[in-house]
Structure formats: C-alpha cells, structure tokens
Amino acid sequence: MKFKGAIFDLDGTLVNSLEDIADAMNSVLRNLNYPIHGYEDYQYFIGSGLRNLVSKSLPESHNDKKNIDSCYHLMIVEYRDNCTRKTTSYEGIIKLLDHLISQNIKLSVLSNKADALTKEITTALFPNYFQSVVGLTTEALKKPNPSEALAISKSMGLKPEEIIFLGDSGIDMQTATNANMFAVGVSWGYRPKKELIENGAKQVLDHPLDLIQFL
Structure with a gap:
C-alpha cells in the first residue's frame, strides 16, 4: 500500500528535548531541596506526559498527589520559559x-x-x-x-x-x-x-x- x-x-x-525537560525539572527539585537526576534517568521518565515525569522525579517520600500537582505546576512554569533553549x-x-x-x-x-x-x-x-x-x-x-x-x-x-x-x-x-x-x-x-x-x-x-x- x-x-x-x-x-x-x-x-x-x-x-x-531531553536537556530542556531535565533542566526544568531539576530546577524545581533543587529549589525544594530534593535530589536531582541525570539526563540518562530522564530518558526513562519521558514519554507518558509531564505529570507522570514529575511523579517519577520526586522522592518516594514526597510522591503524594498534592505534591505532584504542586511540582507539576512549578515545572510547567519553568519549562514553558525554556522549552526551546536547547x-x-x-x-x-x-x-x-x-x-x-x-x-x-x-x-x-x-x-x-x-x-x-x-x-x-x-x-x-x-x-x-x-x-x-x-x-x-x-x-x-x-x-x-x-x-x-x-x-x-x-x-x-x-x-x-x-x-x-x-x-x-x-x-x-x-x-x-x-x-x-x-x-x-x-x-x-x-x-x-x-x-x-x-x-x-x-x-x-x-x-x-x-x-x-x-x-
């Protein structure tokens, strides 16, 4: 056919877009004093939407719905301003x-x-x-x-x-x-x-x- x-x-x-996504999420994590991740980790976080990426990025101890929602909004603000930087x-x-x-x-x-x-x-x-x-x-x-x-x-x-x-x-x-x-x-x-x-x-x-x- x-x-x-x-x-x-x-x-x-x-x-x-890996580095722009990772940089935005790491900026949010860093500001909250959470551990950040390497680019190689984000290869497996990407693919199911940014909310899912946020959930995978957060420490297990802070991975409740309220915190995911909060960090998702922070990440979107950060990423929106830098989504075509790299x-x-x-x-x-x-x-x-x-x-x-x-x-x-x-x-x-x-x-x-x-x-x-x-x-x-x-x-x-x-x-x-x-x-x-x-x-x-x-x-x-x-x-x-x-x-x-x-x-x-x-x-x-x-x-x-x-x-x-x-x-x-x-x-x-x-x-x-x-x-x-x-x-x-x-x-x-x-x-x-x-x-x-x-x-x-x-x-x-x-x-x-x-x-x-x-x-």
Whole structure:
C-alpha cells in the first residue's frame, strides 16, 4: 500500500528535548531541596506526559498527589520559559519532512506533552510543515489511547491503514497498533530498539532518512 499520511511523536522522534525537560525539572527539585537526576534517568521518565515525569522525579517520600500537582505546576512554569533553549530537531528530520511533503504525504504531530507546549515547540522548529499538531489536553486521551490518532486520521481525510505512525517508545508503537496504523519505531530517541520491537514496531529506523528508502 502507498502511505498517504504520517503522524510523528515529538520528543525523541522529531526533537531532542531531553536537556530542556531535565533542566526544568531539576530546577524545581533543587529549589525544594530534593535530589536531582541525570539526563540518562530522564530518558526513562519521558514519554507518558509531564505529570507522570514529575511523579517519577520526586522522592518516594514526597510522591503524594498534592505534591505532584504542586511540582507539576512549578515545572510547567519553568519549562514553558525554556522549552526551546536547547531543544533541536534531529539531524535529517527537516530533509525528511521536505521529502514527504514533496510526495504529497500529509503530516501531523501527536504528543503526550501538554498541548500548548507541543504547539509552541512545533511552531518554533517546524513552521508550516504539519497539518495538525495535537498534544495532551485530557489524561484519559493520553497515548496509547488511539482516540487522538484516529481523530487526526479523520482530519487528514485518510484511513488509519494509510498512515505511518512514527515514535521512539513502546507507547507510540502501542498507539499505532491500537489505531490500526503502520508502526515505525525510531532508534535515535530515548528508548532501546528492543522496546520498540516488543511493543509492535513493524519497522525500526536508525536515521530519519531511512524512511525515504523504506517508502
């Protein structure tokens, strides 16, 4: 089948945002005299939304709902002001997007990052590339729930099976499978290739331009 659309995850797929996210959370932890974490730890904290990341970052002794809520709001304020300080697109991504557009493939973004931040980063780094950009607005709709992916499919005017879903985590591969889209894992992100394959990746790319060869 000739694919007519592609949905991209954001963090770890289109952009390397690890350091900005980690710096913002560590700033909150440091101000509260909690232990901070290294970048390698945040690779496994990212993927299920920033609230979940906050919970994973907090000491177990201070991981109650009230403190998570409080620290989440502090983290959002810190991150909102610095979300594109170090964040950059991965090498080859712009060239890939240009190629896909030249082939009349419709492009969208679906992230578990808060919707406003998803839109801000995507607009700053990829102006005019994506037909729709969707971040998290409701916890119940968080990936791997396929609802938002299916809504994007409808907005594109495409059948789910005509769409490639690209992401760097098992959650992304589950989302693709749940939405009946073609699951493509990317190994340049935050999770190991083994996780992608175990969660349903039908193809794993080692570089963005490998998708051109695959197509």
